[in-house]
Amino acid sequence: QQQVKQSPQSLIVQKGGISIINCAYENTAFDYFPWYQQFPGKGPALLIAIRPDVSEKKEGRFTISFNKSAKQFSLHIMDSQPGDSATYFCAASGLGDDKIIFGKGTRLHILP
């Protein structure tokens, strides 16, 4: 029940295309859903996060879509660029938790 399932494991997208990474969770007590971005040789860094009181959050070319009834959320990267090539982790946590549950990650490669 504590898992966050992330797919796909790897993704190749043409420059200018839309990259979509999906995550699903079981624990209905989760109320915070961040995405982290990790470049090679670096630690992960917070990219964007959403709470379940909204269905979508957009920051530049990055959008989180959230479906509370389906217990799913996804990251969309519009107009994908080679510089977006990285590993992306979805995550979740609930009120009172003292840690974050991470998905297994998606390696995204944007073809130039």
Added chain:
Amino acid sequence: DVKVTQSSRYLVKRTGEKVFLECVQDMDHENMFWYRQDPGLGLRLIYFSYDVKMKEKGDIPEGYSVSREKKERFSLILESASTNQTSMYLCASSPTGRETQYFGPGTRLLVL
């Protein structure tokens, strides 16, 4: 800017050696974490600490111990390194634990 530093970027040790990985954060965060990252397995939590001298086991604590004598410093100890502990080790800190975590650059450990 929050800064999380790790004592080594690369480390090579022999089986049976005692290994110390050090992590320091400069933002007065209460919570600190140790993860290991392996291909296809994502980020797995080893131990975390929510206060000085306090520690909690994560998902994979076997073969590891931790120490937090000062708020800014969190050490991961491999009492007797084994080859299956070859991995990337990531330290993170957070003001609340369940929200934004700030990661260090990682230590890539090779146990021969």
